[in-house]
Amino acid sequence: MSRPIVFSGPSGTGKSTLLKKLFAEFPDKFGFSVSSTTRSPRPGEVNGREYNFVQVEQFQKMIQEGKFIEWAQFSGNYYGTAVDSVKKVIESGKVCLLDIDMQGVKAVKSSDLNARFLFIAPPSVEDLESRLRGRGTETEESISKRLAAAKGEMDFASTGVHDKIIVNDDLNRAYDEMKQFILATEK
Numbered sequence: 361m362s363r364p365i366v367f368s369g370p371s372g373t374g375k376s377t378l379l380k381k382l383f384a385e386f387p388d389k390f391g392f393s394v395s396s397t398t399r400s401p402r403p404g405e406v407n408g409r410e411y412n413f414v415q416v417e418q419f420q421k422m423i424q425e426g427k428f429i430e431w432a433q434f435s436g437n438y439y440g441t442a443v444d445s446v447k448k449v450i451e452s453g454k455v456c457l458l459d460i461d462m463q464g465v466k467a468v469k470s471s472d473l474n475a476r477f478l479f480i481a482p483p484s485v486e487d488l489e490s491r492l493r494g495r496g497t498e499t500e501e502s503i504s505k506r507l508a509a510a511k512g513e514m515d516f517a518s519t520g521v522h523d524k525i526i527v528n529d530d531l532n533r534a535y536d537e538m539k540q541f542i543l544a545t546e547k
């Protein structure tokens with residue numbers, strides 16, 4: 361059974377960019393867990409494929425029972441990553457990748473998932489800010505929030521809880537370092 365690999369790091373540090381490269385190079389080797397949600401399926405969405413669609417009562421019960429690595433509420437609906445969804449990916453023979461925040465990292469650490477933890481750090485806070493601006497997806501308020509949260513993530517990483525910290529300065533160099541860590545993990 362392969363060990364899940366947890367990606368964390370400040371918003372805008374390049375996690376999605378690195379993961380996208382990894383999926384492009386190894387289309388069948390890795391998988392993401394299917395999230396759970398209480399929102400209604402949209403046309404064409406299949407239960408267990410896009411999301412696990414669950415009733416509010418069931419979702420709340422799962423929260424109570426500690427079944428989620430992380431969960432949140434957006435516009436009146438619950439969304440979360442269940443430990444069981446990660447196990448499903450592992451059972452399918454793929455290496456499960458998780459992109460989660462500090463709270464999620466703590467939850468995975470206290471689960472039985474036996475994960476390995478990778479922290480993607482920005483070269484500097486200034487670089488992080490310019491990447492967030494450059495991405496063009498955030499309001500000023502959202503940028504400030506993400507930069508404040510970044511400080512918490514970096515402080516957390518400085519306590520040595522991750523197996524590896526990669527500075528995403530040059531994308532290809534960071535990618536190679538990440539790949540080396542991930543492929544070594546499988547042995």
Ligand SMILES: Nc1ncnc2c1ncn2[C@@H]1O[C@H](COP(=O)(O)OP(=O)(O)OP(=O)(O)O)[C@@H](O)[C@H]1O
Binds near residue numbers: 373377534
């Ligand atoms: N090594 C790099 N050098 C310069 N720019 C980069 C590098 N890596 C990523 N970027 C750019 O930085 C921006 C943020 O990257 P990305 O969206 O991958 O971050 P993220 O960590 O996934 O953020 P979030 O947690 O908010 O999803 C993107 O516009 C991306 O193209």
